[in-house]
Amino acid sequence: MSSSAAREQADAPAWPFGVSRTPTMNISGALSVLKREFPAISVSKVRFLEDQGLVCPHRTPSGYRRYSLADVERLRFALAAQRDSFLPWKVIRERLAELDAGGADPPAPGARVISEDGEILADPSPPGRLTADQVARAAGCDPERVASLTSTGLLVADAAGKFPARSVEIVRFADELAAHGIDDRHLRALRSAADRQLDLVEQIVAPVRSQRTGPSASGSRAKAHAMATELTATMTSLHTALLGAGVDRME
Structure with missing residues (x-):
């Protein structure tokens, strides 16, 4: 995403509406809120979600990221949707775009907002x-x-x-x-068929997540997980199409 496009996204009205968009938190502050529900969340994972276009934090003149309560809720929504429904990031991005446009009614499952002091206002979604x-x-x-x-x-x-x-x-x-x-x-x-498909997915993503040490290790694991989710969604669609073709042959 270009810097101009990012600025336009940050300035445009976006879901969750009515939640403060004042950038009051640095990335550590945002993580402290998210860790209540996602203990494994890391700086690299938040930056990965930013790269996916799911959130666009404010940038200070010196380039530091500053997050609002609305930014944190968008991150929480994305993480919950991926964890609980195994949705690909592309689909989650589309869901957020629908919410931004006011076209999703009611909001997709997993949505909730947090109060000014960081407390969750709605009932929690099912645990992971x-x-x-x-x-x-x-x-x-x-x-x-x-x-x-x-x-x-x-x-x-x-x-x-x-x-x-x-x-x-x-x-x-x-x-x-x-x-x-x-x-x-x-x-x-x-x-057994699902396990064989998972074995294939693991073989494909293994080179991506092979970096076990260093500052980019968490980022590599996040990318591998995103790739695995996308591959699984495609395999599921192919499986459905194959079954449908077989049913069609029964006519």
């Missing part, structure tokens, strides 16, 4: 990692159902026994298929 009971409540099923899908390998918990937020969707989709008589054991093939 859920217990089995939280997954069951969100999916509207019994905990035994979560245990069953975990035993078949469709759900995978981390070392702490918690599940990614996307597990709620997996349970719901599995239940929809079960209503058509598709047993959980038949879904193992889908799990």
Whole structure:
């Protein structure tokens, strides 16, 4: 983004409306607010999001970035959308553009604003990692159902026994298929296919995130994660198209 375009973006009315756009925080101050929900957020990740055109902080005459409460909320929205819905940055940028234009009603999931003292005003969105009971409540099923899908390998918990937020969707989709008589054991093939796709994605992004040390290490990991998200979205679209083509052949 050119400097003139950045200035135009910063001056234009932008979501969240009614939230202070006075640049009162340096990048450390912005991080201190974001770390309440995103403990792993870093300076390099914030700058990466700026490079993606998701936020345009004020620049002082000496070139330092200064952030407003509105800037921080845009960052929080983008991070939550990527974490909870695995949206590509391009899609998140489009969502923000819709919000800026007042065309998204209601705002996309995950939006909330913070008060002048940095407190969150709206109810928090679901956490990034859920217990089995939280997954069951969100999916509207019994905990035994979560245990069953975990035993078949469709759900995978981390070392702490918690599940990614996307597990709620997996349970719901599995239940929809079960209503058509598709047993959980038949879904193992889908799990295996997804794992093979992830292996391919990991091979592709490995060179990008290979830098483990130095000031650009966090930036490399952020770029690798963004690339992996984009690749996954494309693979999902291709898979849907392949299934659709197969259905068309049944006519």
